[in-house]
Amino acid sequence: MVTFRLAPAVADAFPGARVALVTATGLRGREPWPRTAAAVEELERRLADGTWSPADETDPRVEAWHAAYRSFGTNPRRVRPSVDALGRRLAKKGTLPRVNPAVDSYNAVSVRHGLPAGAFDLDRVTGDVDIRPARGTETFTPLGEPDAVETPKPGEIVYADAAGILTRHWNHRDAHRTRVTEDSARVVFALETLRADRDGGLLDGAADELRALLAPHAERTAVHHLDPARFHATV
Numbered sequence: 001m002v003t004f005r006l007a008p009a010v011a012d013a014f015p016g017a018r019v020a021l022v023t024a025t026g027l028r029g030r031e032p033w034p035r036t037a038a039a040v041e042e043l044e045r046r047l048a049d050g051t052w053s054p055a056d057e058t059d060p061r062v063e064a065w066h067a068a069y070r071s072f073g074t075n076p077r078r079v080r081p082s083v084d085a086l087g088r089r090l091a092k093k094g095t096l097p098r099v100n101p102a103v104d105s106y107n108a109v110s111v112r113h114g115l116p117a118g119a120f121d122l123d124r125v126t127g128d129v130d131i132r133p134a135r136g137t138e139t140f141t142p143l144g145e146p147d148a149v150e151t152p153k154p155g156e157i158v159y160a161d162a163a164g165i166l167t168r169h170w171n172h173r174d175a176h177r178t179r180v181t182e183d184s185a186r187v188v189f190a191l192e193t194l195r196a197d198r199d200g201g202l203l204d205g206a207a208d209e210l211r212a213l214l215a216p217h218a219e220r221t222a223v224h225h226l227d228p229a230r231f232h233a234t235v
Helices: 008-013 034-049 060-071 082-093 101-113 196-217
Strands: 003-006 018-025 117-121 129-133 157-161 164-168 186-193 220-226 232-234
Touching: 003 008, 003 018, 003 220, 008 129, 018 196, 034 082, 034 101, 034 196, 060 082, 060 196, 082 101, 082 117, 101 117, 101 186, 101 196, 186 196, 196 220, 220 232
Parallel strands: 003 129
Antiparallel strands: 003 232, 018 186, 018 220, 117 186, 129 157, 157 164
């Protein structure tokens, strides 16, 4: 079991923050996921025919993350929140990247709802996970760059376990160590909002949608929440 904790400093600075943790155990990433494939293709089709477009930095959902990034010293136009970067890529290329079914599932849900999302292979997590300000002494190895080592600046919001940083700039990029692959069997997916008063229902709907995509390919799924009233959840 892994406990996720929202640090009081983060809750105080971002009182509208809410995180939905969607867990899947016994995940089967090497079989066909037709519902995920259809969800991705539908987004691309709707973008092409002009009936939908991804949220950009003028959208309140993304704008809130830009403001948060600036508050802890990150330029959000150079280092973009994940949902912003993914939406821009989709708008430019007309397609979402295909990585593996689990990652494709949360990418589709993220861009469809305009909410940042990420995931961790729980079998690669060491100890518990805290969403907290970086201390400036931890190390981070970015996804896809196993030989790179970065040191987040003090105050940058990160996900961190006992061995290091799991995400930089709150949700900009995940770590290579806890990446989700086709062989990941125990995974937690994080969906986030900074405006639970306005977008809490949207977050809940997105979590349910992601869970529905995962459930046919997992032994068990569940949803837990973190917010300033619920500082921790064990998954």
